[in-house]
Amino acid sequence: GDSVTQMEGPVTLSEEAFLTINCTYTATGYPSLFWYVQYPGEGLQLLLKATKADDKGSNKGFEATYRKETTSFHLEKGSVQVSDSAVYFCALSFTNAGKSTFGDGTTLTVKP
Amino acid sequence: GAVVSQHPSRVICKSGTSVKIECRSLDFQATTMFWYRQFPKQSLMLMATSNEGSKATYEQGVEKDKFLINHASLTLSTLTVTSAHPEDSSFYICSARELWGGGTDTQYFGPGTRLTVL
Numbered sequence: 259g260d261s262v263t264q265m266e267g268p269v270t271l272s273e274e275a276f277l278t279i280n281c282t283y284t285a286t287g288y289p290s291l292f293w294y295v296q297y298p299g300e301g302l303q304l305l306l307k308a309t310k311a312d313d314k315g316s317n318k319g320f321e322a323t324y325r326k327e328t329t330s331f332h333l334e335k336g337s338v339q340v341s342d343s344a345v346y347f348c349a350l351s352f353t354n355a356g357k358s359t360f361g362d363g364t365t366l367t368v369k370p
Numbered sequence: 371g372a373v374v375s376q377h378p379s380r381v382i383c384k385s386g387t388s389v390k391i392e393c394r395s396l397d398f399q400a401t402t403m404f405w406y407r408q409f410p411k412q413s414l415m416l417m418a419t420s421n422e423g424s425k426a427t428y429e430q431g432v433e434k435d436k437f438l439i440n441h442a443s444l445t446l447s448t449l450t451v452t453s454a455h456p457e458d459s460s461f462y463i464c465s466a467r468e469l470w471g472g473g474t475d476t477q478y479f480g481p482g483t484r485l486t487v488l
Contacts, residue, residue, distance in 0.1 A: 294479070301376075301463050301481040302414075347413065351477070356467045357404050358477060362413045 260285040264348050264361035271368050277335040279364045281322075281348035284329065289350035291315075291324050291331040292358070296345045305333075305346070338368045372398050374466050376480035383454055384488055391449045391483045393464030399444035400466035404477065405437075408461040420447045454487045461485075 265280035283291065290309045294302040306315030311326035320335045331348060348361040373396040383389050393403055401422050406414040418439050419427045426439035436458075438450040447466075451458050461484050465477040 299484075302465075302479040304479075356402050356477065357416055357419055358414075358465075359416075360413045363411075365411075 260289070260350060260359045262348050262350055262359055262361035264346075264364050266362075266364070268365040268367060271338055271366070273340055273368055273370050274337045275368075277333070277338045277342075277366070279333040279346055279348075279366070281331045281333065281361060282329050283331065283348075283350050285350055285352075285359075287352065288326070289352050291322070292349045292351070293320070293322055293331070293333050294347040294349060294360075296347065296363070298344075302347065338366070340368045340370055342366060343368045372396075372466070372468065372478040374464065374478045374480040376462075376464055376483050378483060379481065380484045380486075382486045382488065385455050386453055388450055388452045389454055389485060391451075391462055391464075391485075393447045393449070393466070393480050395445045395466040395478070398466075398468050398478075400447075400468060401444060402467040403441060403447040404465045404467075405439060405447075405449050406463045406465070408463060408482075410461075414463060417449075451485065454485070456487045459485055459487045 261284045263282050292307045293305040295305045306317040308315040308324035314323045322331050322333045345363045345365050347363045349358045351358040375394045377392045403420040405417045408414045417432045420439045420441040422441045428434045441447040463482045464480045
């Protein structure tokens with residue numbers, strides 16, 4: 259079946275540090291890929307997405323590129339802020355199914 | 371963007387009682403809604419897919435008689451946890467997919483409902 263593997267956390271960074279959270283997937287076919295963010299006590303918010311190979315999703319300084327050859331969708335941000343502290347989930351889904359398969363989540367803590 | 375609401379946001383109940391959680395798409399119609407369960411510090415697990423006007427499709431291992439799902443309209447799906455027990459305590463999150471997605475497969479997530487069974 260489909261699966262998503264995320265870099266294990268937790269990740270602790272200082273403010274303005276560079277962030278990378280690795281994500282790889284296994285799927286039959288070509289899914290759309292997503293990054294979601296979850297702040298404490300809240301639901302998920304879509305951070306960015308990419309629907310086909312070589313697409314780059316970006317939002318709020320975060321970026322991720324859909325790499326078909328390495329089946330990856332790594333999340334990056336050049337300079338993190340304390341407000342970026344949250345849990346980040348990588349996910350995939352197919353248009354005709356809609357339901358998503360999630361990675362285990364990576365907790366990011368940014369210290370001042 | 372599209373908004374999905376859940377009610378209640380938190381509920382505490384006694385063991386053996388039933389609890390109903392509502393999921394509403396506020397500014398779009400959703401033929402399909404999904405119910406997820408999230409344990410502390412863990413990922414989301416899909417419980418069931420809810421289709422408007424038809425029976426829900428449950429994932430393997432999810433008791434359909436315990437987790438009753440009704441998708442009565444294009445903007446409302448409900449999850450009823452029947453005869454709740456402490457092990458049912460969890461964070462329940464719904465998501466909704468737009469009626470005319472135009473090929474998009476983006477889900478819009480609700481804020482979640484924290485269920486605590488005493």
